[in-house]
Amino acid sequence: MGRAPCCSKVGLHRGPWTPREDTLLSKYIQTHGEGQWRSLPKKAGLLRCGKSCRLRWMNYLRPDIKRGNISPDEDDLIIRMHSLLGNRWSLIAGRLPGRTDNEIKNYWNTYLSKKLRNQGTDPNTHKKLPIVQDDQLKKKNKSKKQKNKSKPTKKFVEPKKPIIHLPKPIRITASFSLSRNHSFELINSSSTSTINGGTSSSQEKLDQFQFLVDGDDQGHDFVNNIGAEFECQSSLPTGNGTLEQLYEEYLQLLKSTTEENNEDIDQELASFAESLLN
DNA sequence: AAAGACTGCAACCGCCAAAAT
DNA sequence: AATTTTGGCGGTTGCAGTCTT
Structure with missing residues (x-):
């Protein structure tokens, strides 16, 4: 017998979490603590997979998370x-x-x-790395649409540091x-x-x-x-x-x-x- | 201005190990 | 000891926003 799925997927919400769901999850964990993820959604009144709740809490709602640009x-x-x-x-x-x-x-x-x-x-x-950057760039550029061949080869630029948007507190x-x-x-x-x-x-x-x-x-x-x-x-x-x-x-x-x-x-x-x- | 390409990130998926039964 | 359940992890995907043409 194989491993049972962590939860029944029927009728469960997926995708981005709503503020209401966040609140429900946060409030439940405030009162009852972490853990028991399988039974948590039902008890918290959430139509979510337990795994999804855990992930949301761990990666987003946990109060000790430092969100902001990385130094x-x-x-x-x-x-x-x-x-x-x-x-x-x-x-x-x-x-x-x-x-x-x-x-x-x-x-x-x-x-x-x-x-x-x-x-x-x-x-x-x-x-x-061996010096392959230019070749790779050329390849990459070649594969792209070459509407304007006279344009200079686009040099690799320092990737833009991602801005991490702070969630609503x-x-x-x-x-x-x-x-x-x-x-x-x-x-x-x-x-x-x-x-x-x-x-x-x-x-x-x-x-x-x-x-x-x-x-x-x-x-x-x-x-x-x-x-x-x-x-x-x-x-x-x-x-x-x-x-x-x-x-x-x-x-x-x-x-x-x-x-x-x-x-x-x-x-x-x-x-x-x-x-x-x- | 519009369409297509690109980017970044939240969320999902499948696997694994440990714990529980 | 064998089986089932749970929690956790890393890889991947989908989508919204941004950029380029």
Whole structure:
């Protein structure tokens, strides 16, 4: 006997979610918590597949989602993570607080892979590409309609950074105990002595970085503690905060491996990569 | 101004592994 | 131990908006 479908598809809504559906789903999860996706739609009064509800919540409605343009630091981090982990988007997203795997995947496919190719790097292997760009461009242009042959060949331009439109803020009354947030609190409390002090070992730095960006492996306990109020927009630290500092430390470490060929640091980086996979 | 091409992203699909029975 | 169910993941698709001709 094969696997039963996750839900009966008969009479279920598909396609884009309506604000009403979003509200129903959010309200239900506020009250009852995540999980039990199979039975959730019925209980929440939604004519949706449980899987669809989960996806909508995870990729769009979750209040800890940071929606907005991805910073250059995040760009770089995604590229480095991808070179270590490949297309393991959930792992990569887990290291970028507030970002979803779907967002990272889309961002990679629409922007970063093009950017890398433009820089002469194979986005799959992260190795230098042979110079085929012009030929490919010529081919591509050839295949297109050539109404005006005298026109100069269109040069590959830097892909336009996608603008991520902020959704309407959805006010949800609940609090959560995300380990991601815990990480930030702990990092913040220790950052002055260890990061700025400049006395920590490379391993400590990596541990801190790992700790900082560590995903929520134990699962969210998002709605179990009713109380705080927040909006869809994440309040996680960004840009100028400790993430940036730690990221700098991480980059320094990477840089030093290439400059010094230091075996210890190599090992530390290897264990860093290892830790991502565990 | 209109039609076709292109782009970006939300949502869906199928597969897999872990958990439950 | 075998089978079923559930949750999660990565790949792909459909469509709306934008750009080009």
